[in-house]
Amino acid sequence: MAITYDGANGLFTRLGKLVGMMDAVRTHQNNLKTELADVQSVYSSADSYMIEQLVGNLEARIAQTGGILNDIRMSAEKTLIEMCYADAKTSTRNAMENRTVRDALVWLIREMSADAESVDETTNSKGVISYGASNNGNGVLATFSECPNILLSNTSVWPNCRTELIDVRCIQDAQDGSIASGSEAFEIRGQPAFDELDYRFPAGSGKRVRMTCVSGHVDAGPRGQNILSNSDFEDQTSNVPLLFTVTSGTAGTDFLTETGTYWRGAKSVKAAATSTTWEIRQQLGTSSGTVGKLVPDRPYMISVALKKDVGATGTLRISLKDGSGNVLSGGLMAITVGHGAISTSWGVTTATVFSPRIVPTTVYLSVECTVGIATAAMYIDEVTVAEMTQLGNGGPYFGIVAGSSDWDADDNVRVNWTNNGEGAFNTSFDRLFRMNELGLALPSQSGGTETIDDALIS
Numbered sequence: 406m407a408i409t410y411d412g413a414n415g416l417f418t419r420l421g422k423l424v425g426m427m428d429a430v431r432t433h434q435n436n437l438k439t440e441l442a443d444v445q446s447v448y449s450s451a452d453s454y455m456i457e458q459l460v461g462n463l464e465a466r467i468a469q470t471g472g473i474l475n476d477i478r479m480s481a482e483k484t485l486i487e488m489c490y491a492d493a494k495t496s497t498r499n500a501m502e503n504r505t506v507r508d509a510l511v512w513l514i515r516e517m518s519a520d521a522e523s524v525d526e527t528t529n530s531k532g533v534i535s536y537g538a539s540n541n542g543n544g545v546l547a548t549f550s551e552c553p554n555i556l557l558s559n560t561s562v563w564p565n566c567r568t569e570l571i572d573v574r575c576i577q578d579a580q581d582g583s584i585a586s587g588s589e590a591f592e593i594r595g596q597p598a599f600d601e602l603d604y605r606f607p608a609g610s611g612k613r614v615r616m617t618c619v620s621g622h623v624d625a626g627p628r629g630q631n632i633l634s635n636s637d638f639e640d641q642t643s644n645v646p647l648l649f650t651v652t653s654g655t656a657g658t659d660f661l662t663e664t665g666t667y668w669r670g671a672k673s674v675k676a677a678a679t680s681t682t683w684e685i686r687q688q689l690g691t692s693s694g695t696v697g698k699l700v701p702d703r704p705y706m707i708s709v710a711l712k713k714d715v716g717a718t719g720t721l722r723i724s725l726k727d728g729s730g731n732v733l734s735g736g737l738m739a740i741t742v743g744h745g746a747i748s749t750s751w752g753v754t755t756a757t758v759f760s761p762r763i764v765p766t767t768v769y770l771s772v773e774c775t776v777g778i779a780t781a782a783m784y785i786d787e788v789t790v791a792e793m794t795q796l797g798n799g800g801p802y803f804g805i806v807a808g809s810s811d812w813d814a815d816d817n818v819r820v821n822w823t824n825n826g827e828g829a830f831n832t833s834f835d836r837l838f839r840m841n842e843l844g845l846a847l848p849s850q851s852g853g854t855e856t857i858d859d860a861l862i863s
Contacts, residue, residue: 632697654683
């Protein structure tokens with residue numbers, strides 16, 4: 406027996422009516438604030454004492470009205486659990502272990518995916534990343550908001566990220582000697598949150614998490630740090646970085662050790678102007694390369710510092726490949742940079758992507774020239790691969806890269822995150838069932854191709 410999504414006795418039909426009632430209550434709550442302002446407008450400052458009880462108690466009265474919202478939520482939870490459990494008992498493709506909201510939601514998401522059912526997609530985006538004017542560190546912040554592949558593969562981005570100003574601030578630097586240079590500690594802070602049933606919801610995330618700056622001096626680091634080894638290229642022998650092997654090209658001719666220009670440390674890799682393609686690579690998960698490994702279905706940041714001499718042409722690529730030379734995640738786990746995007750001054754380039762759901766047995770970090778360098782040289786330094794840090798279960802991911810100057814305590818980076826709130830069922834499910842907290846999302850489609858109409862909310 407398949408669950409009925411809409412139409413007579415449909416789950417979303419019933420939930421849509423409950424949400425419609427909830428919206429009516431919220432509208433009433435907001436209208437009370439507007440009505441109070443209208444009342445206040447006809448009282449002078451001298452006479453305002455006449456309505457001080459009304460003004461002072463309004464927020465409490467609004468909260469009392471909100472008690473109806475809790476009754477609606479309880480009704481919605483029971484509807485979700487009972488309807489999903491009734492169908493799960495007869496299902497041959499999906500099990501619902503417990504009669505809980507979370508188990509019902511997981512069951513529903515899997516059923517919707519199997520039945521190609523979806524709701525309207527909600528998208529979110531970041532504004533301009535703003536670096537503090539007095540910062541000492543000159544590294545780079547990377548952000549990412551896509552969903553993992555497992556369970557949420559039918560949803561492109563987290564639909565319930567909050568609209569808020571996010572502050573990423575250095576809280577511990579290397580000056581006291583307790584942490585290494587390039588591994589400074591940061592805190593990611595969202596703005597204050599309101600309860601899901603509050604008439605001001607959704608507001609900020611109310612989240613605060615810590616992360617570590619990423620740099621190539623860390624070898625085979627733990628979660629959140631660089632998993633490569635010697636990817637700062639400080640150790641080189643006969644023009645080949647230690648723990649790397651030459652796949653194509655000639656060391657000392659096509660690429661060689663550079664000690665005169667670098668991003669961090671004292672060395673980099675020079676891509677010479679030989680018009681020849683070449684590749685060096687490091688195997689992951691082995692002592693002959695790096696013991697660091699990719700974790701399946703996790704968000705990763707890849708970064709590299711690049712520079713060119715005047716007039717240089719060609720293309721460089723940093724990627725993660727399988728044993729057959731295929732770039733992972735359908736070709737997405739790569740940074741490909743042509744000469745036009747490389748400056749004559751050092752700059753950091755990042756890419757953000759989910760690792761494959763199934764990581765191949767053999768994985769390599771590849772540093773290569775895919776279009777031969779001509780006219781003048783290019784330089785490569787500080788290649789890193791690190792898992793990103795999430796701001797809450799259903800929030801965006803962040804990673805921060807070390808610069809040529811270390812971050813100091815209180816250096817900060819800010820970014821405005823915006824959720825367009827387009828998908829009414831996505832927002833309503835978050836209000837009713839705390840989807841953001843659970844790290845869950847309904848299968849969604851954009852461009853009007855969803856199968857479950859938001860118009861059911863009435």
